[in-house]
Amino acid sequence: MPSKDRSRRPWSARRIPAVLTAALVLLAAGALLFEAIWIRTGHRATAWWTTLTAEIATRPVNNLWMLTGAAVAAALGLWLIILALTPGLRHQLPLRMSTDGHGRTRAVLERKGAALLLRDAAMRVPGVSTARVRVRRRRVTARAGVGFRDTADVKDDLTDTLRREERDQLALARPPRLRVRVRRSTK
Secondary structure, X not given: OOOOOOOXXXXXXXXXXXXXXXXXXXXXXXXXXXXXXXXXXXXXXXXXXXXXXHHHHHOOOOOHHHHHXXXXXXXXXXXXXXXXXOOOOOOXXXXXXXXXXXXXXXXXXXXXXXXXHHHHHHHOOOOEEEEEEEEOOOEEEEEEEEOOOOHHHHHHHHHHHHHHHHHHHHOEOOOOEEEEEEEEOOO
16 A cells, blocks of 8 residues: 655745735835834925825725725735635646655645646547546546447446556556546447
8 A cells, every 4th residue: 555645736936926015014114114104203294195185084084985995905815815825836737746865845836747748648549539538636538529439348448548647657655546438439
């Protein structure tokens, strides 16, 4: 029985959203801090500061613009929290980890590449005339058109071939479930 592998999907860096968010927050906080210090040191408030503080002070909390601004800020905050807590890189499948003497080596396989490898293996099964393979994180769906032979025999051979190909060639950390569908080809 194979041992449980603890390979996980790699986390995406998400540098661009982080840099943009940090720059916007820094710019807004810097402008507000500068204006607050400017006013506290005895200078007159600028026009935008006077307008902003007057609008905030006079608008009721249940105003449409206040609610819309709060909803947009909450939605952006929720989106940033989701980005921070999810690994991302969903198009990559982690492979079994191996040790190389210095530590652990991580490797991933693109889903499209895995689908192409499995489709090529499906096309080598006698009787299969067409094959489509879709690889998801937890399931591989293979659809094949049978040109000759009995469909039940082709389905058994195709299932065995894809399982063997998945286990031996792909070496995925968490092999997805396999669903095979065959039907008589109309060509």
